[in-house]
Amino acid sequence: MSIKMKLEELKLDHFRNYESLSIENLSNVNILLGDNAQGKTNFLEAIYLLSLGKSFRTTHDSELIQSGSNEALVEGTFTRSTKSKIKLGLKIKKHGKIAYLNQLEQARMSDFIGQINTVIFSPEDLNIVKGTPAYRRHYLDLELSSISPKYLNELRIYQRTLKQKNQYLKMMREGRSSDEVYLDVLNNDLAKSGGYIAWARNKNIGELEESASDIHFRLTQEKEQLKIIYLSEVRSESLDSPEDAADALLTIFKGHRERELRQGVTVAGIQHDDLSFMINGTNVASFGSQGQKRSVSISLKLSEIEIIKKIRHEAPILLLDDIFSELDQSRQTFLIKSFEKEVQIFITTTSINDIDTSIIEPPLIIAVNDGEISTRGING
Numbered sequence: 001m002s003i004k005m006k007l008e009e010l011k012l013d014h015f016r017n018y019e020s021l022s023i024e025n026l027s028n029v030n031i032l033l034g035d036n037a038q039g040k041t042n043f044l045e046a047i048y049l050l051s052l053g054k055s056f057r058t059t060h061d062s063e064l065i066q067s068g069s070n071e072a073l074v075e076g077t078f079t080r081s082t083k084s085k086i087k088l089g090l091k092i093k094k095h096g097k098i099a100y101l102n103q104l105e106q107a108r109m110s111d112f113i114g115q116i117n118t119v120i121f122s123p124e125d126l127n128i129v130k131g132t133p134a135y136r137r138h139y140l141d142l143e144l145s146s147i148s149p150k151y152l153n154e155l156r157i158y159q160r161t162l163k164q165k166n167q168y169l170k171m172m173r174e175g176r177s178s179d180e181v182y183l184d185v186l187n188n189d190l191a192k193s194g195g196y197i198a199w200a201r202n203k204n205i206g207e208l209e210e211s212a213s214d215i216h217f218r219l220t221q222e223k224e225q226l227k228i229i230y231l232s233e234v235r236s237e238s239l240d241s242p243e244d245a246a247d248a249l250l251t252i253f254k255g256h257r258e259r260e261l262r263q264g265v266t267v268a269g270i271q272h273d274d275l276s277f278m279i280n281g282t283n284v285a286s287f288g289s290q291g292q293k294r295s296v297s298i299s300l301k302l303s304e305i306e307i308i309k310k311i312r313h314e315a316p317i318l319l320l321d322d323i324f325s326e327l328d329q330s331r332q333t334f335l336i337k338s339f340e341k342e343v344q345i346f347i348t349t350t351s352i353n354d355i356d357t358s359i360i361e362p363p364l365i366i367a368v369n370d371g372e373i374s375t376r377g378i379n380g
Contacts, residue, residue: 016042027364034368117316173264195246211303
């Protein structure tokens with residue numbers, strides 16, 4: 001049985017457009033109501049930060065700090081059960097962050113990341129199926145990073161090493177260096193981290209498909225079978241272990257060596273991975289209807305919740321960023337009924353009329369206006 005993770009209290013100081021915010025006694029269902037650009041998504045971003053240590057909107061920490069300030073603070077108090085509480089904090093500076101767990105500074109971000117889990121669903125996620133391969137990789141990386149600090153660390157190593165390799169290949173092409181031994185070192189490092197990532201992605205996609213296909217089958221009244229295919233230069237027979245995948249990647253790098261030296265850039269690797277979605281044997285991106293694409297996206301997001309519950313034995317917090325205006329009533333109902341009473345939910349919207357409130361328990365309404373909030377019940 002999974003325990004519901006719940007945010008009890010949130011404090012913000014000079015975060016985005018919030019000069020100072022303190023809110024407690026949050027409900028199981030919380031609706032952030034207000035016009036665009038008032039701070040609703042910033043509120044969700046703060047919660048997400050406390051789960052993964054980074055934003056889902058920017059890679060630049062300085063953007064999180066209110067204009068005119070030198071640092072920002074995000075603090076949240078969470079309950080895992082009636083007897084278990086955890087307090088998380090992030091002090092955000094223009095060139096880095098300091099993490100706190102139960103008011104104790106953490107020497108490593110890896111000890112902070114994953115203490116709580118969140119699942120974010122925004123209108124952009126409806127483009128998982130029809131979007132670019134880069135968007136699908138980003139989606140996959142966010143999901144895996146949220147449940148595995150090791151994956152996040154290996155991804156950072158891969159991205160850093162890839163940048164170093166590209167810089168060195170450019171130097172070699174321009175005749176400013178000719179040391180191929182160093183290139184071998186970079187390829188070995190890239191293959192090691194890339195092998196782990198490819199193995200983890202393949203393993204996750206298998207779990208994702210198992211859960212998402214069941215959800216999609218129910219969402220479509222048992223009419224559609226969903227299959228998810230991992231598209232990678234690393235062949236499936238080499239994905240049984242991180243070591244096998246690393247060996248396969250190293251062979252791939254060696255096979256492209258001459259081409260990379262000519263072009264001055266890395267031409268192969270997991271940075272080209274992609275996903276393909278099939279419904280009843282047909283490619284959804286190419287031939288699926290808009291409704292089918294949205295149903296696949298909903299199935300994927302709901303499967304994230306199931307995977308986190310299975311791994312962590314704890315239900316995540318669900319963040320729905322202006323998603324209800326994009327969904328018809330049947331998909332709204334399925335989305336809500338799939339997790340009601342199991343997860344705490346935060347919903348942003350510009351109009352309460354976009355949400356069929358009859359299908360959810362009485363929510364707490366948090367009115368947001370230019371970084372200021374007020375609360376009331378649905379009829380208050």
